[in-house]
Amino acid sequence: MARVSAIAAAQAGTERVEAERGEPTLQAVKSAKTRARLIEATIRCLVKHGYSKTTTPKVALEAGLSRGAMLHHFDSGRQLMQATLVELNKKRLRAFRRAAETKDHNVRTLVRAYWAQLLRPTFIAFHELATAARTDKELAETLEPVRLEFRERWHELAIELFPEWRQDIRRFDLSLALCQNLLEGMALNRLTNGVEERDIEAVLVHLEQQILDLRPT
Amino acid sequence: MARVSAIAAAQAGTERVEAERGEPTLQAVKSAKTRARLIEATIRCLVKHGYSKTTTPKVALEAGLSRGAMLHHFDSGRQLMQATLVELNKKRLRAFRRAAETKDHNVRTLVRAYWAQLLRPTFIAFHELATAARTDKELAETLEPVRLEFRERWHELAIELFPEWRQDIRRFDLSLALCQNLLEGMALNRLTNGVEERDIEAVLVHLEQQILDLRPT
DNA sequence: AATAAAACCAGCACGATTGCTTTTTTTATC
């Protein structure tokens, strides 16, 4: 019984077998590695071909696996997509945590760190899935808790780094919304030449100043 | 000879037959209407099903036409997409022109007008195609001039409405970049619950103030 | 009214993708 339920597969990981036995089996480790390889291959395909042309044969090829083996780990292509979406979220959150561990966190470095994240494949793949989720009910159901967790963790982290902002939560929320929507919008437009390269730096500088101005004294 | 070259079909319209004869033929009018119907159907499909599931049979059904008739007007599904992309651009520009014709143009009304545009199907369909264009060379080639024209016209219009901004083009460009990327980013995130509804109004108000502050005295 | 052209429709064949089943190979535990 290798097949896993939709939800379990989506939330993936190695918990499955660990729950049954005390220590993780060697096979379980291998299985987890293969699943990870498939998810990584999916991400690469999403970036390279886009959602509409990311097919199961292409992913299997990219992962260096047979299609049969692939369907052994994920019952359907859709499950693979859902698991990928969850993994992409983990990646983004990990990146934030890493950025936060840097000694000097000022507004500028964090804005730049976020911007740098938006230029990486992780965000591109995430955007492909988010766009698809708009018209795909099952993907949307997976995306919803993902977005929630992302927002929560991001807020937590930000307020941890800048506790003085606790005084004025409304301005804090505004700052985060400004930062997220402006940078993500610019990142997306950039992907198809929708924004002039020379404008980017000016926008970043302006945003940094905006957030500083919003911060309580 | 009903088939049209890729470029001609993409730039579409009724010019084709008008160029051959003095006045537009009745058939040409009918043909143009049918093409328009197909393009409208494509837009609806893009909104309803997303790019990846927008197929030629679905479009034909939506347009109330046979697939054969459809391929009589557009050689391939891709040509239809390209023509749709061009038409979407026209729609967006028309909407701007309409907004500009309103008597009182202040910063606030224009920001709101743009925001209103981003909630309409036109923008959703445009985004679907823009996302697809990232990994589709032919779509990208169609999108490039479209983006260029949009930016140019938008700049022209804005500077026409607020000539005092001519004094400081750098701030003017910054304002436009801020407005476009922030609003579009928020509109896209909104499509998949990526932004809290209650934050939207605050962001809009803040953006309006930002642009006012950037305006030369 | 006749004829030609354009608009439209129905059906075909090919290729690709999908999910599943069956077989082989690898791995773990007795």
Add this chain to the structure above:
DNA sequence: GATAAAAAAAGCAATCGTGCTGGTTTTATT
């Protein structure tokens, strides 16, 4: 080392989208 289970591979049938071809109706012009 034997055996059972998991992982991986190979093959199958069904479906779907695409582009095209042949034939029919409508429209325009003489």
